[in-house]
Amino acid sequence: MAEELSFPTGIGTSDADQIRLLGHDLAEDLMGKVGFGELAFWLVAGRRPSPGETRVFEAVLVALADHGFTPTAIAARLTYASAPEALQGALAAGLLGGGSRFLGVTEDCGRFLSGVLAQLDQVPATDADWDVVAEDAVRAQRAAGKFVPGLGHPVHKVRDPRTPVLIAIAAEEGLRGPHLQLFEAIGRAHPAVLGRTLPLNGAGVCGAALADLGLPVEMLRGFALLARAAGLLGHLAEERRTNLGLEIYKTVDRNAKYTS
Amino acid sequence: MAEELSFPTGIGTSDADQIRLLGHDLAEDLMGKVGFGELAFWLVAGRRPSPGETRVFEAVLVALADHGFTPTAIAARLTYASAPEALQGALAAGLLGGGSRFLGVTEDCGRFLSGVLAQLDQVPATDADWDVVAEDAVRAQRAAGKFVPGLGHPVHKVRDPRTPVLIAIAAEEGLRGPHLQLFEAIGRAHPAVLGRTLPLNGAGVCGAALADLGLPVEMLRGFALLARAAGLLGHLAEERRTNLGLEIYKTVDRNAKYTS
Amino acid sequence: MAEELSFPTGIGTSDADQIRLLGHDLAEDLMGKVGFGELAFWLVAGRRPSPGETRVFEAVLVALADHGFTPTAIAARLTYASAPEALQGALAAGLLGGGSRFLGVTEDCGRFLSGVLAQLDQVPATDADWDVVAEDAVRAQRAAGKFVPGLGHPVHKVRDPRTPVLIAIAAEEGLRGPHLQLFEAIGRAHPAVLGRTLPLNGAGVCGAALADLGLPVEMLRGFALLARAAGLLGHLAEERRTNLGLEIYKTVDRNAKYTS
């Protein structure tokens, strides 16, 4: 049976003479004129970001690119050590760790803040008003037996150095919107509810900033993955020279202890 | 048995107060001050690129970010349709197609050019000299029964629009080095050897340009993957709205024909 | 600082003379004496299955191995078409679709049934007693706005042929336990609650049967993935001969329609 097929897309198409991306001529209009971070924003949001938005967005990508020997970096190195001929496999293996426990906080935090804001009748006008909203939100989360995403960090127990810097950059660019303001209010309000003071972590502030850029909260994990792809390439380039993955494997193997 | 362990790395480390990346303070020195493309270059090359290098590098990433409905984009969309709760899996599935046939040309071309250059006693001084080198290289490849990487394209049969634009950008930035010059010479010299005229393709010129930036040729596929990660996120953001992956699956399934 | 490391495992170890797996000598005690399905059960459950358990378990794996042109099979073929030199990448890409919508039902159903059973004070003695439990469970699920996992199928709208066969096999082996009995009761009881009759699907009955084998419900998706790995290898072996992935890609690409 003959059928009419049509697969619509607004991303890209090409014919013999031209490659079009996002409705523009890739070669004539984009190459050399659009930055890579700018393009990544555009691809997901469907609109070109302003220079200020691009600066905040790239600051987030830089903040999330690497955090040393994470499980994802080690998994990528081990996979490269096993199959160095397939770099794509090592990169993919590293990204597959981008789930709930390590890279997921950015999206979880953006979703959480977005959910709280969606229930407000009006945007709070003062820090004191924000604090009321924040305290209610923390209290509700606690009552539900859940953590507040973006609060606390295993290493940076007092203060995550990325948090104030990203808020300052967003403020400079006039992009410190309701998600960031709510996140900051949570930083002020949570001790009264939880009985202890936790830092606002870097992954969380990145989620708040991305949400303030109007990016869809369901895609925030994607930006964390894009950022981490760059960090993983750094680890893999180093792995080519140092074979650390092999060393890690041998360390584990020679200390294996059989237990029935 | 107690043992001393030491896992050296030049990528990143963190302690309670500070996150260091590439020897710099991530929050104070990098966020808001370094672009994402710039950071990706730095992570792999181990040195910060100049503004001109960054512009060429980002032009390459933009050139490689997307090419419409490639096998990788479709695989990512199908995977997302099956497992939308794990965006990292859909992205990884897309990147896993970044092998020899679709995304591999960038690295193959960079390696090929680099190999030819490594055998030269001195860098050719004129286009005519380059043409001699190029003709020999094409002839040797042909004699070995191999294709010249970067030559020919299934869609852009006459001219790939990305090629002249990237060469022009590199020239503007003073970065049209020996790899690009050899690649251009191959474009001039190959018809005499092969008996037909093929275009210099976009993936190939990207490999030549990256090699001229001094990036390790064994890592060039990595940059194609990083670029494609952004394109795949664009496809996945669109997939969330349009469910095209599901449509593609149904199209294939309803036209399945059993053959023993 | 020197430290004592110890990585305990009950899976496997090896030294110069011997490879041990699950506490046995791999070469002397297992090879040629244990079937592959039997070993897979043993690896996850930590105990060797009986011949009857093995038969039910392998029947499940056979039932889940393939379902034609699923999104996972197509994704694997597209990835192979792109990167044929890395078979592991094509297989991994296929498995990554094993999430909530396609392969997840087996685990979802096992978890659901297990959750209902955990709340019972005593195991129902008669079909009528089971029906009361089942009706309550369906009603609660409906009240929560959730589907009953294992109920309904897009293709097999009236009856999934795998369901009665697997129940019969389990009964023959004396392994038709509480999960299967509850699942069957749901098949009888749901029309009164939902107002329409849906089939008990094959993925669901597999989940019930695996749970009756005492396998941990959190690992049931893993068995679906193992089964599907065999099906995907079949698709990839065929792809080597037929290049269908390339054909699918071209079909999509030539019917792309740009929409801003």
Add this chain to the structure above:
Amino acid sequence: MAEELSFPTGIGTSDADQIRLLGHDLAEDLMGKVGFGELAFWLVAGRRPSPGETRVFEAVLVALADHGFTPTAIAARLTYASAPEALQGALAAGLLGGGSRFLGVTEDCGRFLSGVLAQLDQVPATDADWDVVAEDAVRAQRAAGKFVPGLGHPVHKVRDPRTPVLIAIAAEEGLRGPHLQLFEAIGRAHPAVLGRTLPLNGAGVCGAALADLGLPVEMLRGFALLARAAGLLGHLAEERRTNLGLEIYKTVDRNAKYTS
């Protein structure tokens, strides 16, 4: 433009009443009647194996299922520790290490033996004749600066316990064919060429046995991956209980040493 589509496959199809796999009724003819290993063979080879072939095939899968803390097992555990909600990602990450260095030997050895046999005018009749062929093959490989796949092992330096056992099983089933005989001859002949005695390793003998079963040598890596999928599920089931991946990550991280 309307078009006729047809996607032929010999794997599986389904309609409202029936699921067909390999031309048979899945529910009526296969479930409970075909073992899982048997089905995996059938899916790839396109023919049902005999009981003897199934026994050798399953012995190979058992031999390759696990080898303790390999890089693939560790990568899977780390990925699970990061993203426990996506078991498919952890399994995929583990399989992605199935490349040239760890799991690839099975296929490399099968291909190598197959290539040598393809050049013979007639199959050698005696061990002495085989030894001549083997010695030539080892000599040619050495002259080309290449290793002989399947020869040597980092742990089992004298003798790999799997090798004689698999050869004995194949012999019992009348399936000790030319690939295994050539492999054994290499075991006898190589010391005279290489000047030292290396063991025939387990991955290699598995490749030889699979090739003697008539399975396509280009797919042998696939069987190693299938076998390893079972082993990885064992590791992941254990990881759920012991959180070893997290422990490994912390061990690496706390011993990180920054080097510029």
